[in-house]
Amino acid sequence: MKTAAFFIAALSLCGLAQAEPATYTIEPTHTFVTYEISHFGTSTNRGRFDKKEGTVQLDKAAKTGKVEISFDIASVNTGVPGMNKHLQGDDFFSSDKFPTAKFVGDKFSFNGDKVSEVQGQLTLKDKTAPVTLKATNFNCYQSPMLKREVCGGDFEAVIDRTQWGIDYGLAYGFPKNVKLIIQVEAIKQ
Structure with missing residues (x-):
C-alpha cells in the first residue's frame, strides 16, 4: 500500500513539475520589424514598420513555441x-x-535554454513563403518595472523579396535579397 501511495505521489509531483506553455504579448515599444537593402553597393537603405502586434507562446521545458507578429504595411x-x-x-x-x-x-x-532560431511562414502581399529567423540574442528576465517575466531577442533572416512579388529596381541593379530583422520583447501574461 505504501508503495502504491509513493508512486501516486511521485506521479503527481511529476505532473506539477512539467511546465506549461506560457503566453506573452508583444510589447510594441521594444519590438521593431526592420529591413535593410543595399543601395547600388554604396550604402544601405533601412526602414521599419512602426505599427506591430502579436503574441508568443513559449514552453521552455518542452523547448517548443509559437509566435505570431503582424505589422501594418502603411x-x-x-x-x-x-x-x-x-x-x-x-x-x-x-x-x-x-x-x-x-x-x-x-x-x-534551442541552444541550451535559449531560443536559437524560429522557422515559420511570412505572408506579404497575399503570398506566403517559409522564413527561418536566426536569433542573434535571446533572453528572459524578471522586469523590475512590470513585475513580470519578459522574453525576447534579436532575430534576422535574409529573404528573397521576389518570392512576394516585390521586384522593383532589379533592372537597375538593386538586389533581390533583403535582410529582415525582428527585434522583439514580449510580456508574460
Whole structure:
C-alpha cells in the first residue's frame, strides 16, 4: 500500500513539475520589424514598420513555441516621406490592397535554454513563403518595472523579396535579397 501511495505521489509531483506553455504579448515599444537593402553597393537603405502586434507562446521545458507578429504595411518608415509613399505604392508593398504582413513561426530551436532560431511562414502581399529567423540574442528576465517575466531577442533572416512579388529596381541593379530583422520583447501574461 505504501508503495502504491509513493508512486501516486511521485506521479503527481511529476505532473506539477512539467511546465506549461506560457503566453506573452508583444510589447510594441521594444519590438521593431526592420529591413535593410543595399543601395547600388554604396550604402544601405533601412526602414521599419512602426505599427506591430502579436503574441508568443513559449514552453521552455518542452523547448517548443509559437509566435505570431503582424505589422501594418502603411506604417513603413524610412525617415523620408517621399520614400515611404513610394514603398506603400504598387512598385513595392501595395499597402492599400495588402494592408498587413504576418510572420507565424511554429518550430523553435534551442541552444541550451535559449531560443536559437524560429522557422515559420511570412505572408506579404497575399503570398506566403517559409522564413527561418536566426536569433542573434535571446533572453528572459524578471522586469523590475512590470513585475513580470519578459522574453525576447534579436532575430534576422535574409529573404528573397521576389518570392512576394516585390521586384522593383532589379533592372537597375538593386538586389533581390533583403535582410529582415525582428527585434522583439514580449510580456508574460
